[in-house]
Amino acid sequence: MSSVARAWREYPGKYNLEGTRCGNCGMIFFPGRDFCPKCRRDSIGKMEKYRVRKDGEVFSFSIIHDAPACNSFLKPYAVAMVKTGDGVLVEGQLVDVELDKISIGMPVRAVLRKLDEDGASGVIHYGFKFVPAL
Amino acid sequence: MRDVAIIGVGATKFGELWDRSFRSIGIEAGMKAIEDANLSGGEIDCLFIGNMSAGRFINQQHIDALIADYSGMATNNIPAVRVEAGGASGGVAFGQGVMAVASGVHDTVLVGGAEKMTDLDDTSINTVMDATADAEWESGMGLTLASLYAMIARRVMHEGMATREEIASVAVNSHFHGALNPGAQFRKEVPLETVLRSGPVAEPLGMFDCAPITDGAAAVVLCPLEEAKKHTDNYVRVAAVAQGSDTLALSQRRDITTFGATVAASKKAYEMAGITASDISVAEIHDDFSISGILALQDLGFYKRGEAGKAFLNGETRVGAGRIAVNTSGGLKARGYPIGASGVAQIAEITEQLRGKADKRQVPNAKYGLAQSVGGTGSAVTVSIMEAI
Numbered sequence: 256m257s258s259v260a261r262a263w264r265e266y267p268g269k270y271n272l273e274g275t276r277c278g279n280c281g282m283i284f285f286p287g288r289d290f291c292p293k294c295r296r297d298s299i300g301k302m303e304k305y306r307v308r309k310d311g312e313v314f315s316f317s318i319i320h321d322a323p324a325c326n327s328f329l330k331p332y333a334v335a336m337v338k339t340g341d342g343v344l345v346e347g348q349l350v351d352v353e354l355d356k357i358s359i360g361m362p363v364r365a366v367l368r369k370l371d372e373d374g375a376s377g378v379i380h381y382g383f384k385f386v387p388a389l
Numbered sequence: 390m391r392d393v394a395i396i397g398v399g400a401t402k403f404g405e406l407w408d409r410s411f412r413s414i415g416i417e418a419g420m421k422a423i424e425d426a427n428l429s430g431g432e433i434d435c436l437f438i439g440n441m442s443a444g445r446f447i448n449q450q451h452i453d454a455l456i457a458d459y460s461g462m463a464t465n466n467i468p469a470v471r472v473e474a475g476g477a478s479g480g481v482a483f484g485q486g487v488m489a490v491a492s493g494v495h496d497t498v499l500v501g502g503a504e505k506m507t508d509l510d511d512t513s514i515n516t517v518m519d520a521t522a523d524a525e526w527e528s529g530m531g532l533t534l535a536s537l538y539a540m541i542a543r544r545v546m547h548e549g550m551a552t553r554e555e556i557a558s559v560a561v562n563s564h565f566h567g568a569l570n571p572g573a574q575f576r577k578e579v580p581l582e583t584v585l586r587s588g589p590v591a592e593p594l595g596m597f598d599c600a601p602i603t604d605g606a607a608a609v610v611l612c613p614l615e616e617a618k619k620h621t622d623n624y625v626r627v628a629a630v631a632q633g634s635d636t637l638a639l640s641q642r643r644d645i646t647t648f649g650a651t652v653a654a655s656k657k658a659y660e661m662a663g664i665t666a667s668d669i670s671v672a673e674i675h676d677d678f679s680i681s682g683i684l685a686l687q688d689l690g691f692y693k694r695g696e697a698g699k700a701f702l703n704g705e706t707r708v709g710a711g712r713i714a715v716n717t718s719g720g721l722k723a724r725g726y727p728i729g730a731s732g733v734a735q736i737a738e739i740t741e742q743l744r745g746k747a748d749k750r751q752v753p754n755a756k757y758g759l760a761q762s763v764g765g766t767g768s769a770v771t772v773s774i775m776e777a778i
Contacts (some may be wrong), residue, residue, distance in 0.1 A: 318589065319536050323515065324516070336639070348530065
């Protein structure tokens with residue numbers, strides 16, 4: 256990622272798992288949406304900011320060996336779909352974990368970590384990753 | 390709406406074509422299709438080109454103009470349209486071409502698909518592929534397209550829908566047919582053991598679960614069905630083209646062991662063609678990853694949930710072995726996966742099957758053939774059905 260503005264406007268979601276909740280039907284979305292795909296125009300103006308719970312369990316996972324250049328120093332590394340305590344699926348990296356100990360159903364929580372950097376003098380990008388819950 | 394016929398098909402060899410440029414492979418496929426249709430080229434009144442990412446692969450945007458120019462069609466100033474829908478670019482381009490003829494707006498349409506991938510390094514190529522997922526919330530968080538399919542595979546295994554061996558056997562099936570296709574990138578059978586032991590890409594998927602990096606192009610020529618006979622005796626009817634959509638990111642779905650877009654598009658396609666899944670005897674499916682083959686055969690209605698993996702493992706999906714032959718071209722895995730070309734190459738293969746011109750991989754007496762083209766993690770899917778005349 257190379258644009259400072261692009262990174263900056265996604266801070267609420269990337270730092271705090273801020274999504275939205277439909278004020279009409281109560282459905283929670285992460286990432287946030289401007290309107291609810293089910294309620295459509297009935298939800299316009301009724302979408303509320305909503306911080307997704309940081310606790311959850313592994314719904315599915317993979318160990319990446321063929322990594323993009325920005326993550327080549329991490330490989331192999333784990334990624335997961337996590338079902339949060341709210342029942343929302345969130346995708347992210349799973350770190351501070353022994354790779355052969357990961358399993359579906361494993362309890363995890365979201366923490367703030369470094370994601371990427373734009374070269375030696377560019378912006379450092381931070382965002383959530385998951386770690387095993389103690 | 391008019392009935393539409395496919396009157397000519399053509400494709401380049403698929404592979405790492407170091408000595409060939411994007412424009413050169415695109416033109417070769419188009420010229421072969423025009424020749425196959427017994428046309429001169431001057432009859433073509435519109436051009437659709439499926440291409441995913443010439444912008445990032447070869448730094449060339451505006452490839453509609455490039456192809457119109459180098460195919461000589463710009464001399465007639467005909468419209469040229471580039472179509473992008475991730476991995477489904479070729480399938481969607483074909484759908485647009487069929488609609489253009491069916492509607493009566495155009496009469497003789499060439500649909501091409503082309504991708505030149507090997508001018509870029511491997512790591513960068515993967516990054517381009519990853520951009521067909523959600524660039525902000527999937528690839529932007531460190532996930533790769535392969536890892537998304539790997540998580541589908543993991544979930545499929547967890548829910549008991551297919552075993553690791555059954556998933557791997559999708560690649561075995563594609564290689565079995567690829568060995569019979571002179572135009573395929575890999576003309577070699579691979580045993581199940583080789584797939585299972587291949588180096589990990591995104592666990593549980595390994596190198597042999599993933600379609601390769603490929604240069605290649607394919608093209609088909611369309612005209613109204615009632616005019617097809619003027620050009621050739623060997624044409625097929627387009628019985629249906631349908632398209633479905635789904636969420637861009639995998640996390641936005643409740644169930645990741647099925648592609649809703651495939652289910653929706655195939656239901657519509659069978660309805661349009663007035664047939665059921667059991668009428669199809671040959672199918673080209675989008676096996677960009679082995680696991681996709683399991684989902685495809687179930688979502689297209691060929692097998693019940695939990696049965697597709699067994700069919701692959703038992704070899705029922707091979708030509709001449711069962712009720713339906715799958716990926717007789719070698720599929721994306723063995724024929725190769727030049728992204729924007731694949732959806733069109735599938736149509737070319739089904740056409741050759743229905744014309745009885747598929748040589749060693751010929752399915753006997755095929756009446757209906759189907760092609761499924763998929764973008765991202767099932768975010769865009771086309772299902773096309775062709776009928777032998």
